[in-house]
Amino acid sequence: MYKKILVPTDGSKFSEKSEEHALFLGEAMGSEIIGLSVVDTKFFNGLPAGDTIYEINQILKEESKKNLRRFEEIKKEKNSDVKLRTIAIEGSPADTILEVAEKEGVDLIVIGSSGKTGLQKFLMGSVAEKVVKLAKSNVLIVH
Numbered sequence: 001m002y003k004k005i006l007v008p009t010d011g012s013k014f015s016e017k018s019e020e021h022a023l024f025l026g027e028a029m030g031s032e033i034i035g036l037s038v039v040d041t042k043f044f045n046g047l048p049a050g051d052t053i054y055e056i057n058q059i060l061k062e063e064s065k066k067n068l069r070r071f072e073e074i075k076k077e078k079n080s081d082v083k084l085r086t087i088a089i090e091g092s093p094a095d096t097i098l099e100v101a102e103k104e105g106v107d108l109i110v111i112g113s114s115g116k117t118g119l120q121k122f123l124m125g126s127v128a129e130k131v132v133k134l135a136k137s138n139v140l141i142v143h
Contacts, residue, residue: 002108002138004032034085036089071086109131111127112142
């Protein structure tokens, strides 16, 4: 049913649970899994370019790679033989997830819930919520 599954990861406990669910589904259905980590650089907008901004960006990129390595470790821990391909990219998380899902032609997006509540959710919205509202493919949110 699902040939290609996109799994965005941010290193949170919700992401790790979504990775485990995706691996289970991938095993059951013979799916390819794409692990995606998005480096969110929107807070750089309007800041003067310089060494500090560059250093922060490098730290965020390394964290993104670390999140994807952790996904690969979980795959090994589960003794999964699912094909896992990883992508690290800069952009707005929800928009980038939606763009990659469409470009890759995924059948399912498995995403961890953000855990945001109350005023924070109202003001900022949640990545998972935006993905659910705008995705053209099916979306599974894992709590």
